Amino acid sequence: MGVVMVGVVAGVVSGCTGRVGGDGGPDATFAVYAEAQRASGVGEFGEGSDRAEGGDGVGGVTSAELPDPAWLDRVAEATGIPRRALQGYAGAALVIAEQQPECHLGWNTLAGIGWVESHHGTIFGGSIQPDGRTSDLIIGVPLDGQGFQEIPDSDGGAVDGDTEWDRAVGPLQFVPTTWAAWATEANGDGVPDIHNIDDSSLSAAGYLCYSGGDLGTEQGWRDAIAAYNESPAYLDEVLEFADRYAAEAEDAPASN
16 A cells, blocks of 8 residues: 655644534635435434444444435535545534534535545545545655644654654544544444544544534634634635535435
């Protein structure tokens, strides 16, 4: 497996959805809220379930099993988001909707971040594989203060392979210290994997909600994104794609 080097850096992960029921568009100041459609007949993935503690969960449900397959097909085609990446974002948003309904995190904000960070795991020709892992290890540039934040090595190279400087890692570009604090297992194997779209999406969702509180408010959404990356340009790009994805999903024709 190869290693893909990227220059985008998320110092910490944050940024959730925007106003609940609000208007989007170019004048929006935070992302509209887009809700994923849940598959029928799946078990709960709530705060009190075994899954929340890293177990197999009620009925063995994983986050990737929660989104409705027909919805995934329709929205992936409408937005151009690779289906397996969308499955990770939507599954994480559905989990958080059960565990922290006051957060109001939409799948589209996770997708906006996923685009900016790694083009949904496709940067430089990579992809998200059926098991949710990236086809290549996505490793950021060394955070040595040369155009980026300076973060000396914190993990002995265990996460990012660098024993001198920290680097952002995975499709959602966690730095090792943030991953250590927020790593969450979502796919039922018991091991949080920074290179897995399900694990990294649910980890990002938890951090975003912690950082922003109610992401259905402008302040909450902006606080969440700023915790991920303080750059105003970063916020603008996440907002642009989050709103675009929500609009494209809404306009997509329903399945027959």
